[in-house]
Amino acid sequence: MKWVEPISCQVDLQQGLMHNASGHYQKRLSDLAGLYADDAAFKAELSHGGDRVVYEVTEWRPPARSGDMIFGLTRMSPGKIGEEFYLTRGHIHAVADRPEIYYGQRGEGLMLLESPDGETRIVEINAQTVCYVPPYWIHRSVNTGSDEFVMLFSYPADAGQDYDIIAHSGGMRRRIMADGTGGWKQVDNAAWQARSAQTVAKLLDQQSAGVTL
Numbered sequence: 001m002k003w004v005e006p007i008s009c010q011v012d013l014q015q016g017l018m019h020n021a022s023g024h025y026q027k028r029l030s031d032l033a034g035l036y037a038d039d040a041a042f043k044a045e046l047s048h049g050g051d052r053v054v055y056e057v058t059e060w061r062p063p064a065r066s067g068d069m070i071f072g073l074t075r076m077s078p079g080k081i082g083e084e085f086y087l088t089r090g091h092i093h094a095v096a097d098r099p100e101i102y103y104g105q106r107g108e109g110l111m112l113l114e115s116p117d118g119e120t121r122i123v124e125i126n127a128q129t130v131c132y133v134p135p136y137w138i139h140r141s142v143n144t145g146s147d148e149f150v151m152l153f154s155y156p157a158d159a160g161q162d163y164d165i166i167a168h169s170g171g172m173r174r175r176i177m178a179d180g181t182g183g184w185k186q187v188d189n190a191a192w193q194a195r196s197a198q199t200v201a202k203l204l205d206q207q208s209a210g211v212t213l
């Protein structure tokens with residue numbers, strides 16, 4: 001029998017990376033085109049500040065997916081586009097009933113959550129905060145601090161990510177903006193469109209319909 005080998009991964013808090021990872025990817029500002037409210041500020045930042053890396057993920061993925069776990073580290077740079085804090089693309093799990101755990105390591109930020117039928121929640125995350133993202137919630141991380149924001153995450157290996165759900169509704173329902181006194185506030189996204197009852201039902205039915213991974 002060839003068992004999957006146990007491993008350990010060292011979290012490098014300073015670099016915001018996990019050593020001994022099996023995968024690593026970086027997202028640059030240009031990868032986030034269309035996500036921010038202030039498109040002029042986005043374009044100005046791209047041309048003046050350059051197309052810099054805004055977040056990166058080091059992760060460990062098991063050789064087989066079913067029933068196993070993926071874990072890793074996300075490092076987000078601090079910054080704003082206009083008044084809006086730096087964010088990740090955000091997604092719902094492709095197998096929508098799969099949950100996720102985040103564990104704050106460094107910096108300050110929050111998890112912006114949205115249910116399929118448009119309820120919204122915010123979970124603030126600092127070092128040592130564990131954030132539970134329940135099944136079916138769309139989730140996006142936001143760095144609301146002035147330093148890097150680093151979180152460990154873990155989720156079922158068969159979960160996958162669906163990024164289109166956010167694009168199809170004109171973005172997430174809320175945006176996280178500077179409040180003018182050094183903090184953050186949530187603001188409605190005027191472009192947001194509710195998902196139809198049929199779309200919501202489809203997500204809930206997915207499990208019984210049997211999703212091909």
Ligand SMILES: O=P(O)(O)OC[C@H]1O[C@H](O)[C@H](O)[C@@H](O)[C@@H]1O
Binds near residue numbers: 074091161
């Ligand atoms: O995938 P994004 O929405 O860009 O977020 C970046 C990453 O953030 C966390 O690390 C999640 O656990 C990953 O699943 C996700 O891929």
Ligand SMILES: [Fe+2]
Binds near residue numbers: 091093100155
């Ligand atoms: Fe996720």
